[in-house]
Amino acid sequence: MDTADIPGLIREAYEAQKFAYAPYSRFYVGAALLTAKGRVYRGCNIENAAYSPASCAERTAIFKAVSEGERDFAAIAIVGSRDAYLPPCGVCRQVMQEFCDRETFQIILAKAPEDYKVYRLSELLPEAFCLGK
Ligand code: THU
Numbered sequence: 001m002d003t004a005d006i007p008g009l010i011r012e013a014y015e016a017q018k019f020a021y022a023p024y025s026r027f028y029v030g031a032a033l034l035t036a037k038g039r040v041y042r043g044c045n046i047e048n049a050a051y052s053p054a055s056c057a058e059r060t061a062i063f064k065a066v067s068e069g070e071r072d073f074a075a076i077a078i079v080g081s082r083d084a085y086l087p088p089c090g091v092c093r094q095v096m097q098e099f100c101d102r103e104t105f106q107i108i109l110a111k112a113p114e115d116y117k118v119y120r121l122s123e124l125l126p127e128a129f130c131l132g133k
Contacts, residue, residue, distance in 0.1 A: 034077075
């Protein structure tokens with residue numbers, strides 16, 4: 001995606017974060033997933049009293065998009081509720097591996113709309129497990 005569009009995608013992630021349901025960790029995460037066609041799917045983390053049913057913000061966004069027929073993704077912006085970049089967890093990296101190009105998909109970790117780092121999936125998930133690709 002164009003560098004000029006990154007702050008806008010980060011703002012979408014902050015909008016998603018407002019809906020985070022995290023009464024157990026009190027760590028609020030937002031993600032905004034950009035499709036190749038330019039549509040944005042937002043996701044937040046959703047926790048559960050039984051803990052393990054929780055979903056990360058990134059997976060919420062990806063599953064929303066895939067369940068609506070989208071499989072071609074350009075970038076994801078991720079924001080957390082501390083003043084730090086929030087790298088996606090290992091499970092979310094593996095879900096990205098399923099649907100995203102390892103070299104072109106951009107993973108944007110943001111502390112503010114103008115303060116971010118961009119990674120490729122191949123950097124965050126080297127030697128990824130995959131079948132038939
Ligand atoms: N979390 C995310 O939503 N994304 C990540 O990449 C890491 C962690 C959520 C899961 C849980 O609700 C909270 O942050 C604390 O781990």
